[in-house]
Amino acid sequence: MSAPALRCESLSRWYGEVQGLAGLTVTIESGIIGLLGPNGSGKSTLMRLLTGQIHASRGWVEVLGERIIPGTYDIFRRIGYAPGEDVHFESERSVDFLKLMARIGGDSAQQARERADKALELVGMASKGSVRLNAMSKGMRQRIKIAQALLFDPELLLLDEPLNGMDPISRRKTLDLVRDMAEKGNTVILASHVLHEVEGVTDHMLLLHHGRLLAEGRLSEIRELIDQKPRRATVRGTELSKLGASLLADDLVSGLEFVDDGCIHLDTRNLPELLERLQIAGEEGLIHSLETDDQELEMIYDMLVGGSAR
């Protein structure tokens, strides 16, 4: 029997007086797992502990059966990690950055080139290999971060807020990639503060709040309890007035507010369907970026902690 993808026991981390993660005990076997929580809930702290970047104040963590401590390195042939931090290798061409990451892993120049090309193709950036990272949009750099995580065909993929700054098409492609990874039998841990991002690919979630595990299990069970409170999406793009009118006509939005020529707020009681429509508009090139608030997540917190979450 193979080892679980992840096993933590009383895993804790304090930053001075501040509690980053408190006594997390959890076992994850395989599949796609959504790691949900608002900013400061402990998601990135957990990711850093899983990758040996920080020391645990108490407890321990095993990844793919190996105990992780700072300095552990062999395991990273089996783990791919895309950090939440931006890529600050500014002047590097994306293919060179990926080659560097592969060569550090022990590849020859030729092997590194092949791996880099393959990873670029996987994230749909095959034609952008010669573009320098500082000339890329944030969404493109996010995809490069994912590409470097995929270099060694990892069994476990750790993605920290991977969809931040991505346009709708890139989001869809990234989530497709996550699904593909899981279908091949790999495990993906997807950290996010936006519920519907994670919900699109998995029903299995860990919900963190103030460094503690608030809930673990099936999202659908909790989701059924959420009422139909309006949620807001912020869309940037072109021909937004036309788009807004069409959404109003189809009763998909209950209100809209033009921030400026290229930006519009949409209020809806049916976020999943609205996102589907915006996805189609994105594929037609009308939408440059899309952000949704994380009220859904806050509602779940309200339910779980009796309205004191915030």
Next chain:
Amino acid sequence: MNAITAVARFSFWRRASGLKLLGPSLVALLPCLMMAIILLEEPIDAFDLYRDYMVPATLYFVLPLVCMFIMLPVLSELYEKGSIGYLYTRPAPRWKMLVGMYLGAFAATLPVFFIGVAGPMLLGLASSDSASFGEWISLSLAIFAILAIAGLAYGSICIFIGVKTKRPIIWAFVVLLGLGSTMGSLPGAGQEFSLHYYLISLAYKWCGITGSKTDLFSPLESVASVPESLFILFATSAAMMAFTAVAARQRDVL
């Protein structure tokens, strides 16, 4: 070796691409500028001027500043931006990345040291009657070798400071300019605790300076032997890199 060479190449171009070496190169040319001004105003032999005044000035002022400019940011920048996490989550031991970073940045100091040595030599050749071309080449090679060895030693200290502390600039000033240049130029037993003591000792032996004309710096009361100086400088480099590897395991990537 792939990891070390790949990181070294990355580190070198990170420090040497674009105009990043312009500032350190201008610092390295300051002794040359001073030499030109003095030669215009004083009837002094260029070879003596360079050997007895500018070589110590290069070691006391130029060397620590160049090391700080080029080698200090190599790791401290990556830690500050959190980008070091990309390197530390690769399937390779951290020490290989640290050694690669160190060697790459050290390689980037060499063109700067070369400019700092070649400038005065060309100026001297154009103005001096007393020294032959061979003497200038020999002196220049000697000072270049001393600077390179010093770059290894002070560079390893910069790398250590970059990993160990969150205020690298302050610590670099304290260690390189305080414990290095200043303590090494003061008379007394404390001089021997400075790496500069061993660098100046090498300069006495290899460049033939005596300190007799150097009013700025206290002449050495006793000169360390070449093997002793080389041992201290190389051992310091190795020890600092070992400490750096320990510090890299201890420091969290935040």
